Amino acid sequence: MRDFAVSDDPRVQAQLDRLGALSLPQGRFGLETIRELLARLGDPQTRLPPAFHVAGTNGKGSVCAFLRAMLEAGGLAVHVAAKPHLVRYNERIRLAGKLVSDDMLADLLAEVLDVGEDLGPSFFEVTTAATFLAFARVTADVCVIEVGLGGRFDATNVLERPAACGIASLGMDHEAFLLRPEEGTPSDPIARIAFEKAGIVHPGSPLVTQGYPLAAELEIERAALVAGAPLHMRGKDWHATAGDALEYRDRHGSLTLPLPNLPGAHQADNAALAVAMLRHQDFVAVSPQAMARGIREACWPARLQRLRSGPLADLAGKRDVWLDGGHNPDAGQAIARHFAGRRMHLVVGMLANKAPGAIVEPLRDAARSVQAVPVPSHDSHPAEAFGPEARARADVARALSALPDDGIPVLIAGSLYLAGEVLEANDEIPN
Structure with missing residues (x-):
């Protein structure tokens, strides 16, 4: 863990x-x-x-x-x-x-x-x-x-x-x-x-x-x-x-x-x-x-952090890849304000003891797609918890690779545990 x-x-x-x-x-x-x-x-x-x-x-x-x-x-x-x-x-x-x-x-x-x-x-x-x-x-x-x-x-x-x-x-x-x-x-x-x-x-x-x-x-x-x-x-x-x-x-x-x-x-x-x-x-x-x-x-990783070019982020093609570890309703509202008036693809993974709507609901109008991923080594929500439009992916890498070639930004969100996995996979380990 x-x-x-x-x-x-x-x-x-x-x-x-x-x-x-x-x-x-x-x-x-x-x-x-x-x-x-x-x-x-x-x-x-x-x-x-x-x-x-x-x-x-x-x-x-x-x-x-x-x-x-x-x-x-x-x-x-x-x-x-x-x-x-x-x-x-x-x-x-x-x-x-x-x-x-x-x-x-x-x-x-x-x-x-x-x-x-x-x-x-x-x-x-x-x-x-x-x-x-x-x-x-x-x-x-x-x-x-x-x-x-x-x-x-x-x-x-x-x-x-x-x-x-x-x-x-x-x-x-x-x-x-x-x-x-x-x-x-x-x-x-x-x-x-x-x-x-x-x-x-x-x-x-x-x-x-x-x-x-x-x-x-x-x-x-x-x-x-x-x-x-x-x-x-x-x-x-x-x-x-x-x-x-x-x-x-x-x-x-x-x-x-x-x-x-x-x-x-x-x-x-x-x-x-x-x-x-x-x-x-x-x-x-x-x-x-x-x-x-x-x-x-001031720097604070995994809080509306735009990822650098790296092994994971580059799988998304030429688009901005954002990362946020927020997992409660107030965090969802803050993220939604950041993306207000803009479209984005959402990759979400949340622990099973968190409310699945906390992130998805505030972003529903902005999200062009929703892909659900597990949080490694933790019990997490399945795709259906995030609504009928959500699609299950085995991990973040597969979710990013599945995005259409439309240049629309992507947000990875829902768990600080997931955020840590993302940073490590993209060679952005906090120092």
Whole structure:
């Protein structure tokens, strides 16, 4: 499974095999295990550089990419904890700008797995502990840490006094986990999602958010008030609009910034949140010039990424080949806005536990054809789940080869696992 990945390095592979044997015990929620695991490792989370902690349903990875690019443009060394990896597990741990080496990764995983063997930790708890251990041992100026799932019970939520916490867009995803029945939690679905994401709030740490439906806003306001965290919400405390440029303003003043080079109108919103997080904290200084450069230079693979010429993309002939790992309704709407008024061929593969209409329905008017492919090593939806017009193909290569010679762009979408397979097959492994 790509969750655990494979490695050409035998020492890394030995530890990945151990990771692959881990699972989250059914019904276990909480931070007790990760806290005990970190305590046995000397509590590295207490020795990190200033940290930016980002949650959200969609966009949190892009916000982290913009934060990293802006901070690095300002001359700072940045650690990044990203999720999930697309091809190599190393993508999850970036140390002062570079992916963790195989030698260091093998040692980190072995150390964490050995010390926590009797705790029965999960894949995510071991990964987080290894990440924080690396961050504490390698010198950097700042950390950017992406939440994995939810926020309240995510393994990363052991940070002490982050420089700033951010919440990107909210929507429905991972309902079985985030909407599970629990006494004392909101009954309204979007409010419950907000409740879980706002669980990353910390006393004294600024909480910076997008604007949301009223039920979600009220839940986030309550969480910030209870925690004693300064709240800075879009539409109330900061404002941003995107036209020919990104116009941003808050109590500190106004900025005119470039639009992102990352495709998709929603990326301006993600860039704006990153700007707001930097402007509502006091740990590091980033100039408007560095913010502008970071917005232009930020890179985030498999999010409306146009593939380069390569072994896989060239099978589609002389046409643009786009790749997106989005798999929920909000992602589908964002992709649809990008292709608004344009025709495209859709190659879709989705895990069986995701709603098949999330991507197909928003794109139905734009899609000239729909081809369904399996997601390797995972249970995935058959072609009929995507509608009567969908045609089954054995893999992405066969789907691209079957396209008519019409020059119309093609979009490969529906799963980050599938996106990782595509990038590897096209020799575009993230670095």
